[in-house]
Amino acid sequence: MKLCKVALAVSTAVLLSACGGGGDGSEKSDINTGTTPPPETEVDLSTLNSCMESLAQYSFDSSTPVNARSNAFLYHVSRLNHGDDTKQEYKQSEVDVGERVGLPNGLLPDTKVRVTQVSSASAEAPADSWNPSFEHSYVNADNQQYIGSQDVFSRWWSANIDSNKPSDLKLGEVTQYWVDRVDQFSPVQPIRHENLYATYKGMETIDTVLGQRDVCVVEYSSQLTLVNNALEEPEDAIYVVENSTEYIDKDNIVQLSIRNYSEYDPADLDTVTWGYSDYRKELIGLVYEDQLVGVDPENYLVPEGGSATMDQCLATLPDSDYVASANEQIQYLMTRGRGEGEGFVIQDAIYTLTPNSAKGVSWRGRDNLNASTLHGAFMDYSDPSAPPYYEFTETYYDTPDEGVMVGFEATENGFDYIAWGAEHILSERQSATSGYYMPEVRLSHGELLNATPQLDNFKQVTSTVFVGSESLVDHTTGETVLACKEYRRWEANYYTETGEIALDVDGMPVTEFSEEESYYDNRGLIERHRETQLWNSESWTRAKIITH
Numbered sequence: 001m002k003l004c005k006v007a008l009a010v011s012t013a014v015l016l017s018a019c020g021g022g023g024d025g026s027e028k029s030d031i032n033t034g035t036t037p038p039p040e041t042e043v044d045l046s047t048l049n050s051c052m053e054s055l056a057q058y059s060f061d062s063s064t065p066v067n068a069r070s071n072a073f074l075y076h077v078s079r080l081n082h083g084d085d086t087k088q089e090y091k092q093s094e095v096d097v098g099e100r101v102g103l104p105n106g107l108l109p110d111t112k113v114r115v116t117q118v119s120s121a122s123a124e125a126p127a128d129s130w131n132p133s134f135e136h137s138y139v140n141a142d143n144q145q146y147i148g149s150q151d152v153f154s155r156w157w158s159a160n161i162d163s164n165k166p167s168d169l170k171l172g173e174v175t176q177y178w179v180d181r182v183d184q185f186s187p188v189q190p191i192r193h194e195n196l197y198a199t200y201k202g203m204e205t206i207d208t209v210l211g212q213r214d215v216c217v218v219e220y221s222s223q224l225t226l227v228n229n230a231l232e233e234p235e236d237a238i239y240v241v242e243n244s245t246e247y248i249d250k251d252n253i254v255q256l257s258i259r260n261y262s263e264y265d266p267a268d269l270d271t272v273t274w275g276y277s278d279y280r281k282e283l284i285g286l287v288y289e290d291q292l293v294g295v296d297p298e299n300y301l302v303p304e305g306g307s308a309t310m311d312q313c314l315a316t317l318p319d320s321d322y323v324a325s326a327n328e329q330i331q332y333l334m335t336r337g338r339g340e341g342e343g344f345v346i347q348d349a350i351y352t353l354t355p356n357s358a359k360g361v362s363w364r365g366r367d368n369l370n371a372s373t374l375h376g377a378f379m380d381y382s383d384p385s386a387p388p389y390y391e392f393t394e395t396y397y398d399t400p401d402e403g404v405m406v407g408f409e410a411t412e413n414g415f416d417y418i419a420w421g422a423e424h425i426l427s428e429r430q431s432a433t434s435g436y437y438m439p440e441v442r443l444s445h446g447e448l449l450n451a452t453p454q455l456d457n458f459k460q461v462t463s464t465v466f467v468g469s470e471s472l473v474d475h476t477t478g479e480t481v482l483a484c485k486e487y488r489r490w491e492a493n494y495y496t497e498t499g500e501i502a503l504d505v506d507g508m509p510v511t512e513f514s515e516e517e518s519y520y521d522n523r524g525l526i527e528r529h530r531e532t533q534l535w536n537s538e539s540w541t542r543a544k545i546i547t548h
Contacts, residue, residue, distance in 0.1 A: 048169040048200040051216040055250040058210060063291035070432045071096040073253070074285035074297035077120075079276040082262070087278065092120045093297045097432040099141050104150070104443065107159050107182070112141040117430070118149075121437040123301045127467045127487035129153070129515065134439045134463060136430065143167055144252050148181075152441055152463050153491050158183035161190055169200035169218065185237045186229040195223040206247060208255045209284055209294040215247040215255055225266060236266035257281040302436045303468075309435050310466040313484035314522055322522040329354050329546040330524055334376070336538035349378040351540065355524060361397070364423055366406055369397045392419070404442075409449060421449035422458070439463045455510065456497040462490040472519055474526055475541055483519035483526050490514050
């Protein structure tokens with residue numbers, strides 16, 4: 001990307017000529033030509049707002065029309081991480097999710113917020129809780145000021161709940177401002193950070209994926225001390241120094257971002273503990289106003305000839321025309337273990353899944369639901385003739401259109417009382433789009449069916465990622481088959497009746513998680529491997545399909 005600095009208040013024609021565009025490179029005189037050149041129109045670049053207003057509309061001469069797609073942007077990022085000798089390079093997708101009022105954690109309840117999903121991935125590496133990454137970025141929809149961000153599992157998050165940052169910046173004038181911020185270190189009590197600076201530098205012309213564009217340039221710098229207020233005596237946790245330059249195009253689209261970021265132990269400000277330098281983020285593709293230019297921000301990782309979604313993958317399998325019979329059942333051999341040495345525990349069971357046990361049923365005031373059941377029979381294989389020593393049956397209720405689970409209930413050992421279960425009061429999709437190595441994220445708020453004042457409700461985040469196809473043995477036939485693979489992780493946090501964090505007997509927050517890899521064909525699940533907070537390993541292997 002070529003940068004060409006330009007002077008204040010000059011015409012677009014002069015800018016193009018100065019940067020090598022709009023002419024043949026030779027100088028032409030207007031004297032004695034017999035023509036009168038058009039007058040140059042001066043552009044007011046004295047403030048950032050006037051600069052932004054002067055930017056040209058986008059031209060999509062070499063674009064591809066697309067329909068019903070969210071605005072999306074793909075960036076190539078390179079940076080030198082602290083302690084590394086070579087630069088890291090990756091692509092980052094940013095997709096417009098839409099607008100909402102307030103943040104998910106209840107902050108800024110009256111603020112209109114524009115939400116963007118930000119994700120990056122390496123398709124060469126196995127999917128896990130870090131790959132692909134996914135977070136939301138929040139911007140005030142009215143004044144376009146940055147509010148904060150939140151990782152999919154809230155491992156990091158921040159929100160600026162107040163600020164005196166001006167709505168406009170004057171050319172060349174360094175503006176200091178403050179923000180009141182809450183984050184994972186200080187989740188309740190805001191910390192005021194006063195050492196933030198912004199400087200509007202004027203207009204520059206740069207080469208972009210859309211051709212040469214005039215952009216407005218803003219430099220930012222900040223020094224933040226993140227304070228851990230969760231301790232009995234608050235203490236400084238991390239000292240952060242960041243400097244960046246943003247090249248901003250029409251409609252606040254960032255064409256280029258250059259940045260340095262460093263974290264320090266507050267007790268040792270001479271030693272960087274984490275960070276990066278030489279960060280360069282450059283726009284290489286976008287979907288905007290139903291036009292695709294450059295690299296597709298949603299499908300950039302899909303291998304040539306590969307499937308972009310789970311549905312597309314299933315349609316390519318040899319059993320794509322398979323139709324399940326009514327009340328068909330799938331039997332799985334389940335083995336799970338935990339602990340080590342003499343404390344190692346292993347359990348074996350036969351799980352029987354009935355995917356379509358009922359349609360159009362009602363449950364807890366909801367109508368027209370689909371039901372499926374899972375029956376588990378735990379066996380002692382040292383005595384094969386013995387009956388199961390423990391049994392349970394879980395019934396799941398889903399919406400008929402999207403198949404979103406609205407809740408489940410369980411019975412055990414033949415009794416008809418509800419042993420456990422939950423109802424999802426609210427289930428919201430957090431991702432605007434999903435596909436190959438691009439997560440589908442859903443946030444659910446639920447209530448326990450056997451709630452107590454100490455353990456009443458929960459919030460659950462689920463991230464599901466289609467990661468392509470892979471061959472494995474189908475033990476129902478003994479043949480090696482091609483299957484579509486999915487990675488999923490969910491985490492749940494529990495709360496008391498009054499909304500406080502629920503604590504266990506050791507005084508620790510009550511949480512649950514499940515991390516799993518699953519393989520499917522059109523008959524359903526073939527094999528699953530997962531880890532939970534209770535079990536180090538758990539495997540399901542399809543053993544039999546029972547038709548009626």
